[in-house]
Amino acid sequence: MDNEVYGIVKIDDQNRITLPEGARTAFDIKPGERLVVMRNEADELVLVKAELFSEE
Numbered sequence: 231m232d233n234e235v236y237g238i239v240k241i242d243d244q245n246r247i248t249l250p251e252g253a254r255t256a257f258d259i260k261p262g263e264r265l266v267v268m269r270n271e272a273d274e275l276v277l278v279k280a281e282l283f284s285e286e
Contacts, residue, residue: 237250263280265280
């Protein structure tokens, strides 16, 4: 898979970011959905839909 850049985000005064529309569309992210913020093996920040994790 090729890397795809959706834009640059800025952390606001309340430490929030807004996901670019292209990323929201490509990954079908809707308002109110939960994302897991994690670090991968390559020491990169990654967002993953929470629904992809099992709730055991």
